[in-house]
Amino acid sequence: MKIKLDIKSNAVDSFNEALVKFESAQNGDVKAYKFTILHLSHAIELVLKMYLQTLDENLVFSKCYQKVKQRASAKKIDLLAAFHELEAEEFDFESVIDGHDNPFTVIVSDVLAIAKNEKCGVTGNTFVDQDFIDDINWMKGIRNAIEHFQVEFTAKEVRLCIGRLVQGLGEFSDVFSLLSLEKEVGKENYEIFKVLVDEYEQSLEEAHMDIREAKEALFRGTRPKHQMFIEWNEYLCDSCGNETMIPNDDSSTGYKCTYCDNEESGQIEVDCDVCSLPWANEDMSYWDENLVNVCPRCVNPEAW
Ligand SMILES: [Zn+2]
Ligand SMILES: [Zn+2]
Incomplete structure (x- = not known):
C-alpha cells in the first residue's frame, strides 16, 4: 500500500x-x-x-x-x-x-x-x-x-x-x-x-502563436520608419469563427485563417466603387456590374 x-x-x-x-x-x-x-x-x-x-x-x-x-x-x-x-x-x-x-x-x-x-x-x-x-x-x-x-x-x-x-x-x-x-x-x-x-483549445492556442510569430516576423523584416505603413489586421474567420485571419501573401483574398486555412472574412476591407474609401466587404452593396462594392455611406448619404 x-x-x-x-x-x-x-x-x-x-x-x-x-x-x-x-x-x-x-x-x-x-x-x-x-x-x-x-x-x-x-x-x-x-x-x-x-x-x-x-x-x-x-x-x-x-x-x-x-x-x-x-x-x-x-x-x-x-x-x-x-x-x-x-x-x-x-x-x-x-x-x-x-x-x-x-x-x-x-x-x-x-x-x-x-x-x-x-x-x-x-x-x-x-x-x-x-x-x-x-x-x-x-x-x-x-x-x-x-x-x-x-x-x-x-x-x-x-x-x-x-x-x-x-x-x-x-x-x-x-x-x-x-x-x-x-x-x-x-x-x-x-x-x-x-x-x-483540450485538443480544440490547444489548436486554437497554436493558431494564436502562429499569429504572434507572423506579426513579429513581418515587423522584424521592416525598417522602423516604414513600419507605420504595414497593413496588419486580424479579422474574424467566416468559417471557424475565430479572430485568426491575418495577412497572407499566398491567399487570393490577401488573408488566411491560421486555425482553419479559410481565406474568406466579411471583415476584409475593399474599396468602395463610388467614393474609394475602404469598408468591410460584408457591409457593401451590389448596384450593378460597374458598381460591385458600394459602401453604406454612398448607399444612404442622408443617414450619415
Ligand atoms: Zn478559420
Ligand atoms: Zn462609398
Missing part, C-alpha cells in the same frame, strides 16, 4: 512540474521544453505503473512481470490473459520478490504490452490507443536524444506532441480510474493544463 501512495504523489508532482516547465517554454525559454518532456515522461511512467498495480500490487516488479511473460509465451496467449490465468490460480506474486530489498521495476513498454490488450466489455474496442503508444515511443526517443532535439523538431511539433500525450494520459487515467489529472493539477497550473488537455 505504501508504494501505491508514493507512486501516485510522485506522478502528480512530476506532472505539475512538467506544466510549470511548459509554461516557461511557451514564454520563450525554449530549453524548458526538454525539462517538460523529462517530467512528463516520468509522470506517464508512474501512471502506467499505477495501472499495473490495479492488476496486482507486485506486478510493477520485473521478476513478477517475467512470470506473466513466461505464462504468455508458454500458452501462446496475450499478457493480460496470462495474468488473469495466474490470478485465477491464486499465484503468489509476493513470494517472487520476497527477500529482495530493492527489486527492479518494469519499463514503460512492458506496461503498454499488457495494457494494450484491455478491451471495453461493451464495445470490444481496446482502451489504449495506438496513437498514445506511438507518442510515448516518440517521447522516449526524444528523451534519449534530448540534446539534439531542437535540431530535429520544431517547437510546434514538440508542443503538439506534449498536448497529445497529456490528452492520452488523461484518458488513460480516467479509463482505469487511476487518478483525475484535473483534480490533482495545482491551481497555478490549471490554465495551462486546460489548454493542453
Whole structure:
C-alpha cells in the first residue's frame, strides 16, 4: 500500500512540474521544453505503473512481470490473459520478490504490452490507443536524444506532441480510474493544463502563436520608419469563427485563417466603387456590374 501512495504523489508532482516547465517554454525559454518532456515522461511512467498495480500490487516488479511473460509465451496467449490465468490460480506474486530489498521495476513498454490488450466489455474496442503508444515511443526517443532535439523538431511539433500525450494520459487515467489529472493539477497550473488537455483549445492556442510569430516576423523584416505603413489586421474567420485571419501573401483574398486555412472574412476591407474609401466587404452593396462594392455611406448619404 505504501508504494501505491508514493507512486501516485510522485506522478502528480512530476506532472505539475512538467506544466510549470511548459509554461516557461511557451514564454520563450525554449530549453524548458526538454525539462517538460523529462517530467512528463516520468509522470506517464508512474501512471502506467499505477495501472499495473490495479492488476496486482507486485506486478510493477520485473521478476513478477517475467512470470506473466513466461505464462504468455508458454500458452501462446496475450499478457493480460496470462495474468488473469495466474490470478485465477491464486499465484503468489509476493513470494517472487520476497527477500529482495530493492527489486527492479518494469519499463514503460512492458506496461503498454499488457495494457494494450484491455478491451471495453461493451464495445470490444481496446482502451489504449495506438496513437498514445506511438507518442510515448516518440517521447522516449526524444528523451534519449534530448540534446539534439531542437535540431530535429520544431517547437510546434514538440508542443503538439506534449498536448497529445497529456490528452492520452488523461484518458488513460480516467479509463482505469487511476487518478483525475484535473483534480490533482495545482491551481497555478490549471490554465495551462486546460489548454493542453483540450485538443480544440490547444489548436486554437497554436493558431494564436502562429499569429504572434507572423506579426513579429513581418515587423522584424521592416525598417522602423516604414513600419507605420504595414497593413496588419486580424479579422474574424467566416468559417471557424475565430479572430485568426491575418495577412497572407499566398491567399487570393490577401488573408488566411491560421486555425482553419479559410481565406474568406466579411471583415476584409475593399474599396468602395463610388467614393474609394475602404469598408468591410460584408457591409457593401451590389448596384450593378460597374458598381460591385458600394459602401453604406454612398448607399444612404442622408443617414450619415
Ligand atoms: Zn478559420
Ligand atoms: Zn462609398
